[in-house]
Amino acid sequence: MDAKVPAGVRIASTRRVAFMMSNAIGDSLILMVIVQNLRASGIDVCVFGTPVHALRHWFPHVEIHPLPREAHCAARLEPFDAVVQMHRHQPFAKLTNAHPHVIDLHDVEYGDGPGCMAERFARFSRTHFGAAGSTTDNGIVAPATLKHRRHRHRVVIHPEASTHDKRWSPARFIALGKRLQALGYEVCFVIAPNERERWHGLEQRGIAAPHFDDLHALACWLYESGWFIGNDSGIGHLASNLSIPTISLFRRRAVAERWRPAWGTVRVVLPRQWIPTARLKEKFWREALTCRRVVKVFRQLAEQA
Numbered sequence: 001m002d003a004k005v006p007a008g009v010r011i012a013s014t015r016r017v018a019f020m021m022s023n024a025i026g027d028s029l030i031l032m033v034i035v036q037n038l039r040a041s042g043i044d045v046c047v048f049g050t051p052v053h054a055l056r057h058w059f060p061h062v063e064i065h066p067l068p069r070e071a072h073c074a075a076r077l078e079p080f081d082a083v084v085q086m087h088r089h090q091p092f093a094k095l096t097n098a099h100p101h102v103i104d105l106h107d108v109e110y111g112d113g114p115g116c117m118a119e120r121f122a123r124f125s126r127t128h129f130g131a132a133g134s135t136t137d138n139g140i141v142a143p144a145t146l147k148h149r150r151h152r153h154r155v156v157i158h159p160e161a162s163t164h165d166k167r168w169s170p171a172r173f174i175a176l177g178k179r180l181q182a183l184g185y186e187v188c189f190v191i192a193p194n195e196r197e198r199w200h201g202l203e204q205r206g207i208a209a210p211h212f213d214d215l216h217a218l219a220c221w222l223y224e225s226g227w228f229i230g231n232d233s234g235i236g237h238l239a240s241n242l243s244i245p246t247i248s249l250f251r252r253r254a255v256a257e258r259w260r261p262a263w264g265t266v267r268v269v270l271p272r273q274w275i276p277t278a279r280l281k282e283k284f285w286r287e288a289l290t291c292r293r294v295v296k297v298f299r300q301l302a303e304q305a
Contacts, residue, residue, distance in 0.1 A: 014043065014129060018080040018099075020067070021049025023091050024162065025215070025234025028052040029241050030117045030262070031086055032138035035062060037125035039139070041132050046080070049091075051234070054215035058140050067091055073098035103128070118262030136262050140241050142223055149244065150224040154186045155298075156239065158230030160195045166232045168249050169286045170198070176229070176291050177207045180298070185227075190218065190235055227305075229298065237261050245305040247297055251285040252278065265305055269297050 019035060021028045028051045035045050039062070047064045056064040068076045070092055077083050082101045085092065086109070096102045108120050115123070118136040125131040142148065159173040177187040189209045191199050202209050212218040219238060222228070228239035229247040232255065240246045240261030247267045250256035256268045271281070271288030281288075 014081045016044045016046070016080045017129075018077050018083045019045065019047045019049070020083060020085040020091060020095060021047060021052045022086050023050055025051045026237035026259075027086055027234075028055075029138060029140075029234070029237050030121055031084075032059065032062075032140070033118050033121045033136055033262075034084065034125050034129075036137055036139040037122060037131040037133055037135060038129055040135075041125075041130065043129065043131075048076075051215060055219060057143060057216060058219060060141060061139065070094070070098075116258060116260050116262050138241065138263075142242070143220070146220055146223050148223060148242075149226050151186070152226035153184065154188060154225045155180050155227045155229065156188055156190055156222060156225045156244075158190045158228070158233055158235040158239075159199070160191060161231040161233040165282060166251065168231055168289060172286070172289075172291045172294075174202075174205060174207065176294055178205075179291060179295050181206070183299075188225075190222075190230075227298070227302070229294065232256075232259055240264050240266050245301055247294065247301065249289060249294070251289075252281050254278075265301070267297050267301055269294055 017038060019031060021031055028049055032052065035047060038045050045062065047062055048067050050067050053064050053066045073092060073095065077099045080099070082103055083095065083099045084103045084105070085095055086105045088104045088106050105124065108124050109117065113120055113123070122134045122136050126134045157173060157177055159167070159170060161167050177189065180187050187207055189199065189202060189207055191209050199209065212221065219242065222239055222244060223242045225244060228236065228244045230236045231249050236246060236248050240263045243264035245265045246261055247269055248261055249269050251271065253270055256270060260266060260268050269289065271285040
C-alpha cells in the first residue's frame with residue numbers, strides 16, 4: 001500500500017516540502033532517504049527534528065532545524081506546499097490542524113509492499129513526488145576531520161533497543177563481549193544515560209562503556225570504529241549508514257525484512273527457526289539465538305570486510 005495524499009495536494013506542482021522527523025534515530029535516518037531523493041529532483045526541503053538536528057553536521061547540504069513547539073507549527077509550516085510526517089501521531093498528534101496538506105507514511109510502513117523501509121521510502125519518493133531517481137542514499141557525509149574505521153579492532157556493541165521485545169539477553173551480550181576480547185578485539189558497549197542502571201558493574205567485568213556528550217559525538221566515535229553488533233535499533237541504522245560493518249540481531253524474519261539496516265555491509269542474524277509459531281518465536285527468540293551463532297557470523301564477516 002502507498003501513503004495517503006490529502007485532497008488538494010498537487011504532487012507535480014509541489015516545490016517546497018517540510019519534514020517533521022521522528023523522535024527515533026533510525027526512523028529519522030531512513031526518512032532522510034526521501035529528503036535526498038526530493039532534493040535531487042529540485043524540490044526545496046526543510047527538515048525539523050530532534051535526532052536529525054543533533055546530526056545536522058552530517059547533512060551539511062540540508063536545512064535542518066530543531067523540532068518546533070506544537071503551538072508554533074502552523075506559522076512555521078505556512079510557507080510549505082506539503083508536510084511529511086512518518087507516523088500519524090508522532091511527533092505531533094494533530095499536525096493536520098497546523099497545515100492543510102499533511103502526508104503520513106503509515107501505509108508505506110505497514111503495507112504489504114516489498115523491501116526494507118529505506119527501499120520503500122525511495123519508491124515513495126518516485127511514485128508520490130515524481131523524484132527522478134529512487135536511491136536509498138540519504139546523503140550523509142562524514143566531517144572531513146574524521147578517518148573511517150581508524151580503530152579497526154574496536155567492536156561497538158549496542159545491547160539496548162527502544163522496547164524490551166527487541167533486546168537480546170544481557171548475559172549473552174556480555175558473553176559475546178568476552179568472546180570477542182579473547183579473539184583480540186577491543187570491545188565497547190554503547191549505553192544511553194537512562195539505560196545505564198540496567199548495566200551496573202559492566203566496567204568491573206572488563207568491558208568499557210564510554211560516555212558521549214551528544215549524538216554527534218557518538219556518531220564521530222562510531223565512524224572511526226571497526227565493527228558494530230546490536231539489536232534492531234537506531235544505533236544499528238546509524239552504524240550501517242556510516243558504512244561500519246554491522247551485525248543486526250532480529251527476533252523474527254518478517255521484522256528483519258522490513259526493518260533491517262539498508263546501508264553498507266550488514267549481516268542479519270536470526271534465531272534458529274525450530275520454534276513453531278510467531279507468538280512462540282517472540283517469546284523464546286533469545287534462547288534460540290546463541291552467542292556462538294553471533295560469533296560465527298562475526299568471524300565470517302571479519303574475513304570478508
